[in-house]
Amino acid sequence: MIPLAFQIVSEGEQDVATRMRIKLRDQVFQKGLLKRCTQDIIFLLTGQRDASVEVRENRNRLWDYYQGNVGGGSNYAAEAGEAPF
Numbered sequence: 001m002i003p004l005a006f007q008i009v010s011e012g013e014q015d016v017a018t019r020m021r022i023k024l025r026d027q028v029f030q031k032g033l034l035k036r037c038t039q040d041i042i043f044l045l046t047g048q049r050d051a052s053v054e055v056r057e058n059r060n061r062l063w064d065y066y067q068g069n070v071g072g073g074s075n076y077a078a079e080a081g082e083a084p085f
Contacts, residue, residue, distance in 0.1 A: 004027060008020045028034065043049045060072035070076065 004023055005020060008016055008023060011019070039049075061069045062072045064070045064076075
């Protein structure tokens, strides 16, 4: 990802942090980094390097004081009457 930082700066010095965050997010998605990390963690925990092992369920949960566990990855601002940023 260091070459990406040089690329971003070479394109201009305006909004470097924002452009870096967006390009890094895109690279992580395009290269499948999180899937590879997940497979490496499964290998470390189980000792099995099986390409067929995949995460079957999204267990990303958040704690809400009023509702208890709620699904992560969602913007609940509209439901709470707040401006969705």
